[in-house]
Amino acid sequence: MIHTLATRSVVRDGVSGRTMRPYVLRGDAVQERVTATSYRVGGRPGADLVLADPRVSRLHFEISVDAHGYRLRDLGSTNGTVVDGYRANDLYLRPGSEITVGDTTLRFTPEDDEVDVPASPDDRFGPLVGASVAMRELFALLAKAAPTDATLLVEGESGTGKELVAEAVHAASG
Known part of the structure; x- marks a missing residue:
């Protein structure tokens, strides 16, 4: 008799060690460098994701992981950061949140939210x-x-x- 084992993915409770990535939905990304627990987005080299958008500040916003989840902080940008249609300075993101900076829109996606259950x-x-x-x-x-x-x-x-x-x-x- 042959047994086939199956696994499925489920959401993990903790945030320690998670990584994330904003995906560009509208606009152009020039360079991308992924970091484990912090992600800075801006219009100049030095950011993890460099956007080719003149309305984006050098370092526009940062997403970091802490005990409460994924935290977005605007880094004093000139034109502000909009999350799901609301202007944001410091808030916790939900998976799938849309972030608009200048003429660029990104979708926030946690990458390590799944574990296999045997x-x-x-x-x-x-x-x-x-x-x-x-x-x-x-x-x-x-x-x-x-x-x-x-x-x-x-x-x-x-x-x-x-x-x-x-x-x-x-x-x-x-």
């Missing part, structure tokens, strides 16, 4: 049965958690199998 090769875990990727991902997580002394919180509506999950983890805990 799926179990088995279609059962104790009394639980399921062949879907979602169930096999659950089985892999339960198998990993069962031998630890971690406290698990199992949530769900009535009749969804919370008690079966608890029994399966208890049995696998050794």
Whole structure:
């Protein structure tokens, strides 16, 4: 019998070590240099992304990563920074935010927001049965958690199998 393992991408909770990149939607980028946790955009060399737009200041804005997320700060630009239609000086971005500086529009895109969740090769875990990727991902997580002394919180509506999950983890805990 051949088992095919599957993984899928999910959003990670922390921001430490993440990288990001603004993609140019309208306008021209002359040079691009990606950095890990800070990204400066402007109209002159020295910026990570140099825009060929005369209305863009030398160092127009910076995006950095901190404990709260992705922070955009205008660096004292002459013509200002607009995020999702609103003038911005200092704010936290959401994935997909559109940033307009001068005649150039960029889309903010986090690059490391995904991690792979492995799926179990088995279609059962104790009394639980399921062949879907979602169930096999659950089985892999339960198998990993069962031998630890971690406290698990199992949530769900009535009749969804919370008690079966608890029994399966208890049995696998050794």
